[in-house]
Amino acid sequence: MxxxxxxxxxxxxxxxxxxxxxxxxxxxxxxxxxxxxxxxxxxxxxxxxxxxxxxxxxxxxxxxxxxxxxxxxxxxxxxxxxxxxxxxxxxxxxxxxxxxxxxxxxxxxxxxxxxxxxxxxxxxxxxxxxxxxxxxxxxxxxxKGYNYKRIVIIGSGDNALNVYNELRSSDYGYKTLGVFDDNPDQHDSPLKYLGTLSQVDKFCIENKVDEIYCTLPNNEESAILRLVNFSEKNMIRFFLIPEFYGYIKRKLVLNSLQSIPLIGIRPEPLQLVYNRILKRTFDIIFSLIILITIYPIVYLIFGIIIKLTSRGPIVFKQRRTGLQGEEFTCYKFRTMYLNDKSDSLTTQHTDPRITPIGAFMRRTSIDELPQFFNALIGNMSVVGPRPHMTKQTVLYNGLIDKFMIRHMVKPGITGWAQISGYRGETKTIEQMKGRFKRDVWYIENWSFILDIKIIVVTTLQLLKGDDTVY
Structure with a gap:
């Protein structure tokens, strides 16, 4: 034997x-x-x-x-x-x-x-x-060519070529041997043609193939099932590239409902309980540190200046859109003279409503410090998509497709978009789309280390100064 x-x-x-x-x-x-x-x-x-x-x-x-x-x-x-x-x-x-x-x-x-x-x-x-x-x-x-995995691709077309390009550009230990397809005349790609589907078994065994990537269409059910059975019998890992990848090019998440497979169209790390606990614990600890150490000094100094230079409260309250589209009261140090357009008109360059000390506070983001109270009580996070005024949310939701996705996590005091060049006023719809894309990227790629990175970069940017904020 x-x-x-x-x-x-x-x-x-x-x-x-x-x-x-x-x-x-x-x-x-x-x-x-x-x-x-x-x-x-x-x-x-x-x-x-x-x-x-x-x-x-x-x-x-x-x-x-x-x-x-x-x-x-x-x-x-x-x-x-x-x-x-x-x-x-x-x-x-x-x-x-x-x-x-x-x-x-x-x-x-x-x-x-x-x-x-x-x-x-x-x-x-x-x-x-x-x-x-x-x-x-x-x-x-x-x-150096060691500990690599031998790969073959089944099927031709764009999906097969995409898989090949991803594996080729990777330096993580893949060696693509070639492609099998029953239509050699339609095969037009840089992949080496290895033969028809009937030749897969012999080639894989002789060449000790580790993984098979199958891009056959759904109507090739019998061929796919045969390849699955062959792979399992010969200890070869089998991966099926779904046909809908051709028009849904994004990260997908596979779950199950009893024995029924479910494919989620967007990964959300913060849906995991331990990730939410970790993020919430950090929000509480970090907010308490800021509110106990820095905030009282800033409140005393700038509170006096705000009161001496303009009439009105020290802290400004505004309704903004938060988690799951729910409205909440956002706190800021007041940086404007009292006016009746603070909840409808966004800040613009050389805005006459901004007080002299308010311009400095905005440029250095000192006006955002009271939002650590929001993070402490739980309607904001230290890091997340920046919350908009409710009127802005309605406006952008009508202009940008799927805009409300950014509200699937708590809004933040700072965020990935802010450190990626989208801090301050968004003058055009393209700028808003750029911010939206980065907010969605943050939701799909969240990690605790990413939050720490955003906080560190935000701090460095504030120390350096930013003339785009007013």
């Missing part, structure tokens, strides 16, 4: 090498941090005083528990660095929660709260750097 051999050589060992490296990084990092935080004498007493064996057993046991809940597929052919950082940070956060709980239950270990925070941030940095280094090495390894 012939022995079935693995087709990927030593490729299957990569994930185990990564896990072994994870364990080494975690154990060594914790030891070095413990050594760093205590003198040699204290460190020796600490080791002799605690049940060291139990702690190391706990440290490594919890790793395997967490990795089953938060898998990090560094060996996947396509994964981006922001996702690596996000997943690694999520992994370490859950790891530390369980480690703390385990140590408290077993009554082992002695460590102060301050030192525990240093352990958390120190291990997080080491773990994230290790995963980034692994990913870089793996990409270099695959770019």
């Amino acid at each position: 012939e022995v079935i051999k693995r087709k990927d050589g030593f490729g299957h060992l990569i994930k185990w090498i990564i896990r072994l490296g994870d364990l080494i990084v975690i154990n060594v990092s914790l030891i070095l941090l413990a050594k760093l935080l205590s003198s040699d004498e204290t460190f020796t007493l600490l080791i002799n005083d605690i049940r060291l064996g139990e702690i190391f057993l706990l440290i490594n046991l919890i790793y395997f528990i967490v990795v089953s809940v938060v898998p990090i597929n560094l060996s996947s052919n396509i994964i981006f660095f922001d996702k690596i950082v996000h997943r690694s940070l999520l992994f370490i956060s859950l790891y530390f929660i369980l480690l703390t709980a385990g140590m408290l239950l077993l009554g082992v270990g002695r460590i102060s709260y301050d030192d525990w925070l240093i352990f958390y941030f120190g291990l997080s940095i080491c773990y994230i750097l290790w995963h980034i280094i692994v990913r870089i090495i793996l990409k270099l390894y695959r770019s």
Whole structure:
């Protein structure tokens, strides 16, 4: 009887090498941090005083528990660095929660709260750097022609060519061998023609093909089913490119209703509960920090100036469109003289309604600080699409197709559009469309690290100054 051999050589060992490296990084990092935080004498007493064996057993046991809940597929052919950082940070956060709980239950270990925070941030940095280094090495390894996946494409036409171009432009370890199609005369593309569908089986077995990408139309049901059965019998992964990809070119999400497959036309990371909890927790903590430290000083200084230079309240309230199209009251420092057009007329260059101090506050975004109260109470977020006046929402909804999509998440104090060149007034419909597209991109590609990036870039832009805002 012939022995079935693995087709990927030593490729299957990569994930185990990564896990072994994870364990080494975690154990060594914790030891070095413990050594760093205590003198040699204290460190020796600490080791002799605690049940060291139990702690190391706990440290490594919890790793395997967490990795089953938060898998990090560094060996996947396509994964981006922001996702690596996000997943690694999520992994370490859950790891530390369980480690703390385990140590408290077993009554082992002695460590102060301050030192525990240093352990958390120190291990997080080491773990994230290790995963980034692994990913870089793996990409270099695959770019040299190792650990690649052998691919064949079934069918011809635009979809087949699109798949080929995506795989060819990738440096993540794909090698496209060619295309199979029953109509060689219609085959007109840079793909190498390998033969008809009847020749797929023999070629795939002889050339140890890893993955099949099928672009056959829906009416080729019998041929598709035969290829699926062949792939499963021979340990070849089979991917079906849906026919509607020709006219719906966007990220799709596959779900299920019992046994019925459902295809969502837009990924929404913030639909996941743990992502919403993470974002909301950050909003509360970050808003409290701003409101306790910076806001009182700014309110005192600029509140006095606002009162001395114009009549009216210090804080201006305005109805704006929020999550799911619901209206809410948005807070800002007042930057205009009192007028009856503040809820209908947008701000324009050299707007006579703006006070002298208001112009400075707008240019530096100091006027937005009260919106951290909105973020704290929950009708805004620190990062998200900027909220519009209700009249603007009605106007843009009539001018821009699917405009209300941007209201599927909470509006933000700053956002991806704002740091991408769409901060301030939008003079044309094209500018508004550009902002809308970036808002939708943010919704579909949200990550915690992306939020941090937007906050950092916003801060740098504010320190630099922006003459486009008035």
